Amino acid sequence: MTNPVNIGIVGCGNISSIYLKNCTRFPSLRVLACADLVLERAQAQATAFGVPKAYSVDELMADPAIELVLNLTIPAVHGEIGLAALQAGKHVYNEKPLAIERESARQMLELAESRGLRVGCAPDTFMGGGLQTCRKLIDQGLIGRPVAAQAFMQSRGPESWHPSPDFFYQPGAGPMFDMGPYYLTTLTMLLGPVRRVTGSAQISHPQRVIGSQPLQGTIITVNTPTHIAGVLDFQSGAVGTIVTSFDVHPGKIKGIEVFGTEGTMILPDPNAFGGPVIVYRPGELDWQEQPIEHTHVENSRGIGVADMADAIRNGQPHRANGELAFHVLDIMHAIHDASREGRHIELQSTMERPAALPTGWSALEAHAA
Numbered sequence: 001m002t003n004p005v006n007i008g009i010v011g012c013g014n015i016s017s018i019y020l021k022n023c024t025r026f027p028s029l030r031v032l033a034c035a036d037l038v039l040e041r042a043q044a045q046a047t048a049f050g051v052p053k054a055y056s057v058d059e060l061m062a063d064p065a066i067e068l069v070l071n072l073t074i075p076a077v078h079g080e081i082g083l084a085a086l087q088a089g090k091h092v093y094n095e096k097p098l099a100i101e102r103e104s105a106r107q108m109l110e111l112a113e114s115r116g117l118r119v120g121c122a123p124d125t126f127m128g129g130g131l132q133t134c135r136k137l138i139d140q141g142l143i144g145r146p147v148a149a150q151a152f153m154q155s156r157g158p159e160s161w162h163p164s165p166d167f168f169y170q171p172g173a174g175p176m177f178d179m180g181p182y183y184l185t186t187l188t189m190l191l192g193p194v195r196r197v198t199g200s201a202q203i204s205h206p207q208r209v210i211g212s213q214p215l216q217g218t219i220i221t222v223n224t225p226t227h228i229a230g231v232l233d234f235q236s237g238a239v240g241t242i243v244t245s246f247d248v249h250p251g252k253i254k255g256i257e258v259f260g261t262e263g264t265m266i267l268p269d270p271n272a273f274g275g276p277v278i279v280y281r282p283g284e285l286d287w288q289e290q291p292i293e294h295t296h297v298e299n300s301r302g303i304g305v306a307d308m309a310d311a312i313r314n315g316q317p318h319r320a321n322g323e324l325a326f327h328v329l330d331i332m333h334a335i336h337d338a339s340r341e342g343r344h345i346e347l348q349s350t351m352e353r354p355a356a357l358p359t360g361w362s363a364l365e366a367h368a369a
């Protein structure tokens with residue numbers, strides 16, 4: 001017998017369809033309501049996915065049946081909506097980043113703690129089959145002790161294709177806050193917490209010209225760094241490098257690689273759920289693609305919410321949790337701070353590696369007691 005957690009979704013834009021598709025199928029969850037600043041969007045998504053209610057945000061927060069708010073709004077209001085949900089006595093799971101500023105993210109964690117509520121946060125791609133395979137193989141020692149890692153996300157920016165790209169160039173976005181959570185969540189899930197960081201951040205192109213319709217030709221003034229190179233000293237002793245950029249044309253190096261004493265692992269795209277996972281070990285003839293035995297290799301956005309719901313019912317820790325997301329946010333800010341201040345920054349936050357998922361775990365099956 002399952003005892004699903006009743007959830008309400010706030011923010012019915014682009015990303016909400018995949019969450020609705022998945023969350024309405026997971027036995028741990030019952031999607032009771034959709035809400036949006038634009039009520040028609042909430043109504044349209046409720047109708048499309050068979051969700052019983054379409055609400056204003058206030059109505060959703062006031063509904064006592066809703067136990068968990070899935071916050072899919074824009075980053076600028078992640079903190080505000082997250083805090084409102086907690087104040088209404090509900091658990092909250094935010095899309096990434098947890099919040100724009102450390103302060104509102106910290107307030108969320110403190111409020112949740114004081115009320116016995118939980119905070120969860122995307123990305124949950126690290127729970128997918130590809131990255132869980134990496135986790136299993138690294139924990140088993142296939143590449144020995146990890147000594148270094150590198151992560152590269154580089155492009156010339158989204159204004160050639162995105163219909164309203166201005167926000168990517170404002171504080172709280174830029175390539176680090178927009179894409180960094182995928183890369184840093186993956187690195188910390190594999191290697192553990194980061195002790196200190198340093199970095200350099202710059203704006204290479206102070207103005208951008210929109211190439212896409214309907215705003216083609218409009219100038220964007222860039223107000224946040226768009227090329228950020230960070231150095232991460234992990235508590236384990238491993239040293240990481242991360243480059244996120246909207247300023248450069250593609251290079252040949254992209255994605256994440258982890259270097260161990262006994263080999264090297266090329267990870268799959270951390271913004272996706274599947275493989276491939278490729279390993280080089282000295283003595284073997286070539287790079288070897290590793291079998292993926294874990295489930296969820298397709299777009300499974302929402303499995304972090306399902307895991308959180310199981311954990312609420314079973315009294316266990318959930319994997320895509322607020323402590324991890326706060327550490328990632330802290331790292332992203334600290335790299336920018338280090339660049340401004342010209343020094344290393346010792347991090348005040350830390351995290352524990354979320355438990356690995358057993359092979360065969362699927363959010364499509366019930367796990368709650």
Ligand SMILES: NC(=O)c1ccc[n+]([C@@H]2O[C@H](COP(=O)([O-])OP(=O)(O)OC[C@H]3O[C@@H](n4cnc5c(N)ncnc54)[C@H](O)[C@@H]3O)[C@@H](O)[C@H]2O)c1
Binds near residue numbers: 010011013075097
């Ligand atoms: N689009 C993607 O491919 C993608 C992928 C992964 C993660 N994300 C993340 O998901 C989140 C949402 O992205 P999106 O692409 O769906 O954005 P979007 O702009 O398409 O949708 C956001 C929705 O939130 C609503 N909203 C804004 N402020 C609100 C408020 N105060 N109260 C209620 N509703 C409010 C808007 O009306 C809109 O419908 C972001 O954090 C983004 O980083 C997006």
